[in-house]
Amino acid sequence: MKRFLSRYSHWILLIVIGISLIAGFTSFTYSQQDIIAIVFGVIGLVGVAYITAQIEVRKREEQDSK
Numbered sequence: 001m002k003r004f005l006s007r008y009s010h011w012i013l014l015i016v017i018g019i020s021l022i023a024g025f026t027s028f029t030y031s032q033q034d035i036i037a038i039v040f041g042v043i044g045l046v047g048v049a050y051i052t053a054q055i056e057v058r059k060r061e062e063q064d065s066k
Helices: 002-026 032-065
Strands: none
Touching: 002 032
16 A cells, blocks of 8 residues: 555645645636635646656656666
């Protein structure tokens, strides 16, 4: 279990953030706080997606160099 979490933790985080952002859209009202929360959620999702992509690129580079 520890190996699974260490290998796929970034993907799990990306999925959890994506699901929570989608859940936020289902209860979305057009108030100022909701719009701000959605904007920050999208920024966070993009940031985690970028980090996930960078981790995968580094993993592939390490595997290619072996």
